[in-house]
Amino acid sequence: MNKGQLIVVSGPSGCGKDTLITAILERMGEEAFLSVSMTTRNMRGDEVDGVDYFFVSPEEFEENIKNGQMLEYAKYGNNYYGTPLGPIEKLIETGKTVFLNIEVQGGASVKKIYPQAQKIFLVPPSLEVLEKRLTARGTDSVQEVETRLKIAIDELRRAEEYDYIVVNDVLEDAINDIMSIIRANQLKTDNMKNIISEVVNNA
Amino acid sequence: MNKGQLIVVSGPSGCGKDTLITAILERMGEEAFLSVSMTTRNMRGDEVDGVDYFFVSPEEFEENIKNGQMLEYAKYGNNYYGTPLGPIEKLIETGKTVFLNIEVQGGASVKKIYPQAQKIFLVPPSLEVLEKRLTARGTDSVQEVETRLKIAIDELRRAEEYDYIVVNDVLEDAINDIMSIIRANQLKTDNMKNIISEVVNNA
Numbered sequence: 001m002n003k004g005q006l007i008v009v010s011g012p013s014g015c016g017k018d019t020l021i022t023a024i025l026e027r028m029g030e031e032a033f034l035s036v037s038m039t040t041r042n043m044r045g046d047e048v049d050g051v052d053y054f055f056v057s058p059e060e061f062e063e064n065i066k067n068g069q070m071l072e073y074a075k076y077g078n079n080y081y082g083t084p085l086g087p088i089e090k091l092i093e094t095g096k097t098v099f100l101n102i103e104v105q106g107g108a109s110v111k112k113i114y115p116q117a118q119k120i121f122l123v124p125p126s127l128e129v130l131e132k133r134l135t136a137r138g139t140d141s142v143q144e145v146e147t148r149l150k151i152a153i154d155e156l157r158r159a160e161e162y163d164y165i166v167v168n169d170v171l172e173d174a175i176n177d178i179m180s181i182i183r184a185n186q187l188k189t190d191n192m193k194n195i196i197s198e199v200v201n202n203a
Numbered sequence: 204m205n206k207g208q209l210i211v212v213s214g215p216s217g218c219g220k221d222t223l224i225t226a227i228l229e230r231m232g233e234e235a236f237l238s239v240s241m242t243t244r245n246m247r248g249d250e251v252d253g254v255d256y257f258f259v260s261p262e263e264f265e266e267n268i269k270n271g272q273m274l275e276y277a278k279y280g281n282n283y284y285g286t287p288l289g290p291i292e293k294l295i296e297t298g299k300t301v302f303l304n305i306e307v308q309g310g311a312s313v314k315k316i317y318p319q320a321q322k323i324f325l326v327p328p329s330l331e332v333l334e335k336r337l338t339a340r341g342t343d344s345v346q347e348v349e350t351r352l353k354i355a356i357d358e359l360r361r362a363e364e365y366d367y368i369v370v371n372d373v374l375e376d377a378i379n380d381i382m383s384i385i386r387a388n389q390l391k392t393d394n395m396k397n398i399i400s401e402v403v404n405n406a
Contacts, residue, residue: 127402127403153403156402156403159392159399160396164387166390177386180383181383181387183383183387184367184386184388187367187380187384188366189365189366189367192368195370196368198329200330200356200360
């Protein structure tokens with residue numbers, strides 16, 4: 001069995017990150033999961049603990065921070081939100097691929113906690129295309145689209161902090177690119193050592 | 204344009220290396236080349252300089268060694284044989300993928316001269332399968348097959364010197380694995396920096 005891995009995906013708003021991750025999760029089936037965030041806010045309506053969020057007390061959240069178990073976190077108002085490493089590590093141990101869909105800001109700290117993470121930066125083919133996509137969503141005013149484009153340019157300048165850069169022009173190509181990255185990482189010698197022992201020891 | 208790359212492929216005799224590389228070269232067409240060796244022996248019959256070998260004088264070969272331009276080399280009898288970096292670098296600059304099919308012994312020195320090389324170790328699914336393949340070739344005696352298997356076990360123990368390990372069980376899967384490695388390397392941030400500048404500067 002290949003060891004699993006954590007794939008961090010970031011990219012400017014409108015680059016198609018959510019659509020892409022959903023498509024890959026569908027294609028990989030039982031082999032891939034989206035990481036679940038942790039929060040100290042109250043559970044709402046039909047939310048399920050461990051599915052929508054891991055709902056914990058502020059004390060438990062702070063304990064996780066102290067133990068270096070939060071890949072990234074932030075406090076909004078009185079509540080903490082973040083990504084706990086523990087559940088991700090359990091999935092990785094069983095050979096699963098875990099996706100973390102995260103803002104460029106949050107992505108910066110992940111490798112400090114978990115250096116093995118593979119960070120992918122998703123970019124639009126051009127700023128014109130990004131503007132068209134943002135405008136087509138119809139959710140933002142002209143002013144808001146303008147602001148998002150400015151933020152996008154700032155974020156694109158931080159792409160060098162990532163391991164891989166994937167251009168999301170044709171969705172199918174971008175899916176295949178990310179599948180290639182996942183496969184290549186599975187084939188890295190560190191993740192394949194057991195295969196060699198199997199071949200030699202079954203002699 | 205993505206930058207090209209050097210892919211070094213090694214593996215025990217009978218693991219299917221030659222068949223695999225031939226199939227990938229066919230699939231990649233103009234995008235991939237097999238590296239051409241350099242030698243000081245005389246040209247024979249219908250051999251072509253630059254195709255079968257680069258035929259050079261002993262002085263030129265030694266000059267290449269001195270300048271750190273030989274990825275690996277050996278002397279058999281009075282003649283040098285080796286792999287010159289220069290022609291490979293020219294292809295890489297134009298975005299091509301270059302394959303170097305090489306023994307485990309020769310592969311060890313490549314990264315000293317060209318650290319960017321990606322080294323792939325090809326393994327059989329099991330020693331039983333390797334034995335069957337070697338026997339099926341019909342070119343080796345039982346004794347020779349035995350010797351090849353012993354060498355194979357020694358070589359498998361050196362697989363950790365490689366960046367990637369690919370199991371050659373079903374040929375098509377092994378081809379796809381190597382294509383994934385090539386694509387993932389093209390997508391590494393270092394090889395994609397120009398894409399980011401293009402996106403930002405065309406604003």
